[in-house]
Amino acid sequence: MNTSLISRITGILLLIGTLPLVGLSQAPEPKYDYKEAFNPFFYTNNGTEYRSASGMPGPKYWQNAVDYKISARLDDETNEINATVTLAYTNNSPDALDFIWLQLDQNMFSQEGRGHLIVPLTKSRYGDAQSEFDGGYDIKSVKFGSGAAAEHLITDTRMQVFLPEPLKPNGGKTTITIAYSYIVPTHGADRTGVLETQNGKIFAIAQWFPRVAVYDDILGWNVQPYTGPGEFYLEFGNYEVDITAPANHIVVMGGELLNPSEVYTPEQLKRLEQAKKSDKTVIIRSAEEVTQPQSRPQANKELTWKFRLEKAHDVAWASSPAFIVDGAKINLPSGNSSFALSAYPVESNGGNAWERSTEYTKASIEFYSNKLMEYPYPIAVNVAADIGGMEYPAIVFCSYKSKGAGLWGVTDHEFGHIWFPMIVGSNERLHAWMDEGFNTFINDLSTEAFNGGEYYRPMGDANRLAQALTRPDLEPVMSTPQNMQERNIGTLAYFKPGFGLTLLRNEILGPERFDRAFKAYLDRWAFKHPTPDDFFRTIENVAGENLNWFWRGWFKYNWRFDQGVVMVITDSSDPSINGMITVENFEKLPMPVVVDITTESGEVHRVKLPVEIWERNSKWTFKAPTDEKIVAVQLDPDKVYPDHNPDNNRWEAPAQ
Structure with a gap:
């Protein structure tokens, strides 16, 4: 910088208290520290052969795999499931494994379950502290493929199976078969349960079999207990599932139905095939047919449904x-198709409600398939249940009471989860924001696109949002969901990270750079297990921007943002300093500066300054691009930044 210019600006700053037309409200006490905000050492580890410093999987990236074969029977009178699961596990890690950990999520609903014991007496999504229901698994046997009994130890929602000899690294395989049963909880932490309707029970069955925990290069075995708030972290594989249910039931699963001719009537089969080719919703079993015995095959007391x-x-x-x-065809970018299927009771039919579910499912998946990555599954099932909204691969549960914008919103949100975390398999037990926040962000894009914006409502004034998003009592976004107050989870896991990505896309990087980097993240980590650093590094490397100040302030810490106008010189006898404007960053979070400058003639000049002005400054002075007298200065004129104190964003010349 030119030394004479430095001297001039220094002199200007010394004159702040004496020059005319410097009238603003009392400035807050500054908290900004540029050394802290732009500390270059954001990452605590270097790249490895497993995870590149660029955010890509490393040349020796690995993850383990497991395939499942499950046979289950549902007793709709006792609400009991009896099942056998055989899991074929492959150890692709470089480590020999002496044991395998499995998740037993149903044990949360035992009276002794940690998840039950920590439910507060006040209302909670995750349970009722006063409930007398005593659920959990009854493990009848655990055996290896040889038939030998497997030594095992159950601790709350986890089971440790001890191997007779270490499982070899780099491809070692073992098989474990578990016979078990459990009673389906009526209200299973808003993720599984039983809904009574006028025509019978609806069973929403999830977290219903012992599942292998993830062994990774970050923590080794991921053995966080299931207590409700933290969702899932699981290995990828293939599933073969047989479900035996009463013959008057219809069973739907996230997967391809292998024996439709055995479980549907000839007329329903005809309609099913018609729906798979139709862009409009086709009724497969109507409301009138629900109460007609001939709408189900005339068979024995039970039917077995087979899925893959x-x-x-x-x-x-x-x-x-x-x-x-009902159902309809989903058109995919490759020219292939998938199938949208909805299942709901008569209570949910009509009045702009579930009769539009298949339309919403189709639109949501087609949007994300074109915007992000093609939908990978042969079917997408939306089920009306007594569950607010919950996602699983190729199937979601949404509230049977939802309609209109509410049903679109929950359907779109739950199917958005197919991409995050069903395709990009992040650790939801630890990093809920990488699941819910990413999904909240893409939901805003899809809602704007759906049906000409039928349900779209712009996010609105970010200054107002900042009051909620950066409250001082909030935990950081990068807290685990178990480590957040339940009332804060909606803000911290969903809305704040979702808004952060919108801010990053629209104001900091721009849509072109952000979209390319975001899609690169998805492409790199599809069907893999990324960490927060993998996301941060990918965005920085692909977009070509150092964003440590943003990750640090918005995600790692709960920093607030407050810029203000502190000086405007517009009526000085010295023309060289007329039009000088000084802004200050009062709070710990920096952001770029956008300012509208209005002159006496009514002309408005917009000035944009990069975030780097705060890299070694807490105040910044610049000259307006006009020689006219300035009558008003407005920071953040479009109200897109999370400035929680907008009172100091505007300066107006005193009336003459």
Whole structure:
């Protein structure tokens, strides 16, 4: 910088208290420290052969795999499931494994379950502290492929199976078969349960079999107990599932139905095939037919439904005699198609409600397939249940009471989860924001696109949002969901990170750079297990921007943002300093500067300054691009930045 210019600006700053037309409200006490905000050492580890410093999987990246074969029977009178699961596990890690950890999520609903014991007496999504329901798994046997009994130890929602000899690294395989049963909880932490309808029960069945925990290069075995707030972290594999249910039930699962001729009537089969070719919703079983015995095959007391799902890290299903069923074709960018299927009771039909579910499912998946990555599964099932909204591969559960914008919103949100975290398999137990926040961000894009914006409502004034998003009592976004107050999870896991990505896309990087980097992240980590650093590094490397100040302030810490106008010189006898404007960063979070300058003639000049002005300054002085007298200065004129104190964003010349 020119030394004479430095001297001039220094002199200007010394004159702040004496020059005319410097009238602003009392400035807050500054908290900004540029050394802290732009500290270059954001990352705490270097790249490795498993995870590149560029955010890509490294040349020796690995993850383990597991395939499941499950046979289950549902008793709709006792709400009991009896099942056998055989899991074929492959150890692709460089380590020999002496044991394998499995997740037993249903044990949360035992009276002794940690998840039950930590439910507060006040209302909670995750349970009722006063409930007398005593659920959990009854593990009948655990055996290896040889038939030998497997030594195992159950601790709350985890089971440790001890191997007779270490499982070899780099491809060692073992098989474990577990016979078990459990009673389906009526309200299973808003993720599984039983809904009574006028035409029978709806069973939403999830987290219903012992699943292998992830062994990775970050923590080794991921053994965080399931207590409700933290969702899932699971290995990818293939599923073969047989479900035996009462013959009057219709069963739907996230997967390809292998024996439709055995479980549907000839007329329903005809309609099913028609729906798979139709862009409009086709009724497969109507509301009137629900109460007609001939709408189900005249068979024995039970029917067995056979399904297959590939390249997924979980599987879920639903069963009921009360289902209306309809469907339509999903068009994919490659020219292939998938199939949208909806199952709901008569209580959910009509009045702009579930009769539009298939339309919403189709639109949501087609949007994300074109915007992000092609949908990978042969079917997408939306089930009306007594669950606010919950996602599993190729199937979601949404509230049977939802309609209109609410049903679009929950359907779109839950199917958005197919991309995050069903395709990009991040650790939801630890990093809920990489699941819910990313999804909240893409939901805003899809809602704007759906049906000409039928349900779209712009995010609105970010200054107002900042009051909620950066409250001093909030935990950081990068807290685990178990480490957040339950009332804060909606803000910290969903809205704040979602807004942060919108801010990054629209104001900091621009849509072109952000979209390319965001899609690169998805492409790199599809069907893999990324960490927060993998995301941060990918965005920085592909977009070509150092964003440590943003990750640090918005995600790692709960920093607030407050810029203000502190000086305007517009009526000085010295023309060389007329039009000088000084802004200050008062709070700990920096941001770029956008300012509108209005002159006496009514002309408005917009000035944009990069975030780097705060890299070694807490105040910044610049000259307006006009020689006219300035009558008003407005920071953040479009109100897109999360400035929680907008009172100091505007300066106006005193009336003459």
